[in-house]
Amino acid sequence: MIRTENIIKSFGNIQVLKGIDLTINKAEIVSIVGSSGAGKTTLLQIIGTLSKPDAGKLFIDNVEVNTLSQKKMAAFRNQHIGFVFQFHQLLPEFTAIENVCIPAFIAGKQKKETLARATEVLDFLSLSHRLQHKPSELSGGEQQRVAVARALINSPSVILADEPSGNLDTQNKAELHKLFFDLRDQFHHTFVIVTHDMELAKMSDRTLHMKDGLFD
Numbered sequence: 001m002i003r004t005e006n007i008i009k010s011f012g013n014i015q016v017l018k019g020i021d022l023t024i025n026k027a028e029i030v031s032i033v034g035s036s037g038a039g040k041t042t043l044l045q046i047i048g049t050l051s052k053p054d055a056g057k058l059f060i061d062n063v064e065v066n067t068l069s070q071k072k073m074a075a076f077r078n079q080h081i082g083f084v085f086q087f088h089q090l091l092p093e094f095t096a097i098e099n100v101c102i103p104a105f106i107a108g109k110q111k112k113e114t115l116a117r118a119t120e121v122l123d124f125l126s127l128s129h130r131l132q133h134k135p136s137e138l139s140g141g142e143q144q145r146v147a148v149a150r151a152l153i154n155s156p157s158v159i160l161a162d163e164p165s166g167n168l169d170t171q172n173k174a175e176l177h178k179l180f181f182d183l184r185d186q187f188h189h190t191f192v193i194v195t196h197d198m199e200l201a202k203m204s205d206r207t208l209h210m211k212d213g214l215f216d
Contacts (some may be wrong), residue, residue, distance in 0.1 A: 001026040002047060002158065007056035009042055016042045017053070026157070027188040029180060031201040034210035040194040041162055043210070047192060048076045048160045061157060077160050078107050082151030086163040088143045090135040090150075096142075097122060097131040100149045106184040107154055114153070121149045125179070141172030148179065152187075156190075159183075161193040165200060177203060 007020040016039045024030050024104075045051040046058065049065055060080060067072045068076060076098050090099045097118050104114040122128055125145045135143050144164065151159055161180075165173040177200050185190050193200065201207045209216040 001028070002045075002192070003057075003059040004047070005059075007044065007046060007053045007058070009039075009051070009053050012051070012133075016213050017046075020056070020213075020215070022208075022215070024190060024192060026190055027184055028206065029184055029191040029193070029204045031193045031195050031207045032210055033195060033198070033201050033207060035200075038210040039213040040210050044092040044160055044162055044192065044194050047158075048072050048081055048083060075107075078103060079154055080156050080158060081157040082154070082159045083145050084144070084151050084159065084161040084164045086166040088135070088147045088167075090143055090146060092123040092135050095132050095134055096127060096138065096146045096149075098182065099135070099146055100153050103150060104153045109154075118149065118153060121152050122146070125149050138167055139172075141175060142166060142177055144172065145179070148176075152183070152189075155187075157190060157193045159189050161191065161195075163195055164193065164199055165195070173197070173200075 002024040004020050004022045009017040020043060034040055034044065042051065046053050052066060055087050063076065065073060065076060100118040100122060101114050104117065119131065122131060123146060127142060127145055130138060130142060138146065155183060165176050180191055184191060193204065195201055
């Protein structure tokens with residue numbers, strides 16, 4: 001599903017990733033933990049094709065992603081990878097359903113089809129009563145579930161999450177963690193999660209510890 005070979009990344013004179021080899025299987029939930037500055041988010045951005053490594057190879061669904069043109073890489077990212085961030089990154093001027101629809105519209109999908117899919121996903125996430133609410137009218141947990149729905153709208157094979165529960169209270173955090181496993185079990189998504197939350201890490205199929213740009 002996901003494979004990296006000798007991923008190296010530097011910023012100026014600082015080498016952040018020092019040769020990362022990683023294999024993640026389909027429908028596996030993997031948490032990456034480690035202290036701040038260990039390289040976790042940098043690796044997640046490279047897996048998500050948001051950043052290019054200085055050296056090494058990245059394969060997703062048997063495609064060597066970094067050999068694609070910029071246009072083809074953007075299309076691949078849109079279709080195969082969903083993102084969930086700590087601070088939701090919802091557009092405040094749009095409603096919940098409009099925020100969820102954005103990646104599908106970028107992919108060129110039809111409005112009727114997209115609205116039906118967004119409604120279905122939001123209903124699965126128990127948000128059918130919040131479709132027309134803007135982010136400011138939603139609780140933190142509801143905003144994060146809208147962000148998860150947006151990540152799911154194009155039925156990606158991979159979900160990448162960067163500190164997804166870092167901004168949530170205890171109850172919403174527990175609900176989000178359970179949601180990830182429900183999604184994996186029902187739809188067979190592969191999850192890669194960068195987290196400081198050891199409770200979530202312990203629930204994962206596998207926990208990888210990063211230190212100084214390498215896995216322990």
